[in-house]
């Protein structure tokens with residue numbers, strides 16, 4: 001966690017559960033109690049299908065939990081519409097609009113909110129494009145970008161919405177190891193320089209360890225719940241840390257605990 005930030009909860013959930021209407025008796029997950037504090041970088045790992053993306057949709061206000069409490073300051077747990085537009089949510093597929101340029105895609109949050117002038121919004125996006133290593137791409141269409149560039153564009157658009165809490169659903173899942181490494185460095189720098197709180201879904205345990213303050217291991221199903229895993233590695237972090245004996249031991253421990261969620 002970044003220094004100087006208060007232990008204010010950005011999200012806190014108690015005994016949260018969710019079942020789709022099609023199978024109300026078999027919850028996707030249940031008994032989720034966890035919190036995300038201001039300025040933290042938290043990762044969520046768990047078997048495919050345990051409900052990670054569903055949880056993000058609940059936090060973003062697209063779905064309503066079927067049990068338990070979800071507290072996000074300024075919203076009402078029982079009213080999912082009160083959460084809509086309160087957090088920045090980047091779903092698994094980047095969802096860039098193919099008929100819009102990079103600039104056009106990044107202007108979407110402004111078009112939805114209309115806060116400030118368009119000139120100011122364009123100026124601010126141009127500045128961010130540089131910071132995101134996307135200078136010169138503003139008139140390109142999504143199909144003219146590499147996978148890494150698309151992800152950065154989608155993240156820029158997510159950030160341009162101006163929310164302090166970002167939900168990133170496997171943003172680097174489809175990228176090669178070296179591109180991923182570059183984006184990790186870039187994301188850590190970005191997170192370190194902004195007052196951003198990040199909740200991040202990944203299947204890559206090294207990625208989770210490198211980026212996070214804490215990791216939640218989600219089990220899914222009835223009585224699955226969630227386990228907390230503390231990442232006591234100093235910051236700033238660099239990928240060379242992956243070869244550090246403490247990192248290797250943490251990775252083995254995390255893998256063992258994740259394995260236990262599969263067989264429990």
Ligand SMILES: Nc1ncnc2c1ncn2[C@@H]1O[C@H](COP(=O)(O)OP(=O)(O)OP(=O)(O)O)[C@@H](O)[C@H]1O
Pocket residue numbers: 020022028046047048049050051052053054055
């Ligand atoms: N609209 C839906 N109706 C019914 N079941 C659904 C629906 N959407 C998802 N599910 C089911 O809910 C479960 C959780 O899906 P979810 O996408 O949240 O899992 P996940 O942990 O994010 O998976 P992955 O790691 O593979 O992305 C899965 O079994 C999925 O098939």
